[in-house]
Amino acid sequence: MFDHIGLRVQDLARSVRFYEALLAPLGVVVCKRDDTYAGLGQPGEPKLWLHAVSADAALAPRGVHVAFAAASRAAVVGFYEAGLRAGAKDNGEPGLRPDYSPDYYAAFLIDPDGNNVEAVCYAREA
Secondary structure: OEEEEEEEEOOHHHHHHHHHHHHHHHOOEEEEEOOOEEEEEEOOEEEEEEEEOOOOOOOOOOOOEEEEEOOOHHHHHHHHHHHHHOOOEEEEEEEEOOOOOOOOEEEEEEOOOOOEEEEEEOOOOO
16 A cells, blocks of 8 residues: 655654664665655665754644555556545655656645655566
């Protein structure tokens, strides 16, 4: 059901230390990192993303990011269209996201509470 989740954190270094310690017994490590984010998961497979946000609560984005695993690109499109009909706001129409990975096909919506929800498929399709 879930592909990955993203949390917004005010102190990235502190949060990385916390989640590294908390998840080490589960075999989770930091897979990717820069000054603005860290991706944790099994080696080479980040599934928990920590994103640094402003310490000023008025400027910090609300909500979390949840990505749902889709079986096909058609399912991603269906997710997006159904979400719009249900009242979600567009946050990225269905399409390839080669900056994430070559076969990353996803769509993004903002739910009624401000959460960023995504459907993603990694299948190679024309």
